[in-house]
Amino acid sequence: MKNTVTNQCPVCGLQGFTPFDKDGYPNYEICLCCSFESGNQYDHSSEADHFLHLRKVWVNKMEAKWWKAPAPKEWNYKDQLENAGLAHP
Numbered sequence: 041m042k043n044t045v046t047n048q049c050p051v052c053g054l055q056g057f058t059p060f061d062k063d064g065y066p067n068y069e070i071c072l073c074c075s076f077e078s079g080n081q082y083d084h085s086s087e088a089d090h091f092l093h094l095r096k097v098w099v100n101k102m103e104a105k106w107w108k109a110p111a112p113k114e115w116n117y118k119d120q121l122e123n124a125g126l127a128h129p
């Protein structure tokens with residue numbers, strides 16, 4: 041996947057997250073919602089299949105309600121992926 045500048049997580053679609061710099065390289069940012077880190081779990085050359093795999097891991101965690109504190113209301117994986125235009129795993 042060749043990335044352009046984006047302000048959403050490529051795994052979970054969380055808005056306001058900047059995984060890549062202006063040149064398309066990882067910022068090593070950790071997404072608050074899915075907890076995947078750009079540059080470690082994925083980078084600018086990761087393929088769509090890899091993102092789909094990570095997304096599947098995240099969706100399984102969401103369904104298992106892995107977080108201890110109540111999640112923000114907007115952390116609904118179905119809505120989040122749809123709003124971000126990302127494929128459901």
Ligand SMILES: [Zn+2]
Pocket residue numbers: 049050051052053054071072073074075076
């Ligand atoms: Zn994320």
